Amino acid sequence: MDRIAAMNAFVRVVEAGSFTKAADTLDLPNATVTRLIQGLEQDLKVRLLHRTTRSVTVTPEGATYYERVVRLLADLADIESTTTLTQGKPSGRVRVEAPAAIGTSVIVPALGEFYRNYPDVQVDLGIGNRRSDLVAEGVDCAIRAGEINEQLIVARRIGAFRFTTCAAPALLDAQGAPQTPADLDRWPTIGLISARTGRPLPFRYVEGESTSTSDLSLGHKLILSDTNSYVAAGLAGLGIIQAPSYAVHEAIQQGRLVALLKDWRAPTIPVNVLYAPNRYLSAKVRVFIDWAVELFASNPCLRSG
Incomplete structure (x- = not known):
């Protein structure tokens, strides 16, 4: 039995809580992972894991073994990593x-x-x-x-970034540009769904040097769940967007989007x-x-x- 491979398989099973998930992350058949763990337990003459049809939990002996094996594998990886980096x-x-x-x-x-x-x-x-x-x-x-x-x-x-409020020139040519965040409810806006909450992100602003943030919940004309399609909707003139600065910087430089409300900045996102x-x-x-x-x-x- 490859003891290092067996140790690595054991660590993955403990962390994943499942033989199947561990096998997937190791790119190994489930049966191979099972065989490695069984061989490890036979060699050590101790049960490392409790197995049921629904779950896998670590035994007290397995928990102690896990803590020591993690450190050992980390030391081995550090030795290999240092050598590999030296070789470039x-x-x-x-x-x-x-x-x-x-x-x-x-x-x-x-x-x-x-x-x-x-x-x-x-x-x-x-x-x-x-x-x-x-x-x-x-x-x-x-x-x-x-x-x-x-x-x-x-x-x-x-890194970090801010959101930029912007719109296509054609939209602004037809309706003018908002002068303050409070004006936005008179323009069509587009909402971006938060991956964390499942709801549209509010348009957020900080005026001048203030540290307080104002959140605007708007009645959006369109709501999208992906930033790339969100920017595409803004470029198509469907409404005003508030998008990550890195995603709209090039379009603003090229004149395909116009930055709005420059006196109101958005909070920094890490x-x-x-x-x-x-x-x-x-x-x-x-x-x-x-x-x-x-x-x-x-x-x-x-x-x-």
């Missing part, structure tokens, strides 16, 4: 998740540079607004916007890269995170501070 050849598959707009507008266009620097790293990029369980689903790291509420997760801030604290950072994950930090720092719409 990180390799393997990195599972990353990112919001649709950030993935499409920021990460994907820049991946060519990443691959030139690290040709042996394969990025498995999940783009969407679903917030998955990083540990249970075997995701190496996730880039997420907004405040982080998850416990037992490491969050490293890599962007973090997340990963599990007891998941060792291999060389391939480290270089991706470091690259993402530099990528966000180089973008005027996303850099912190």
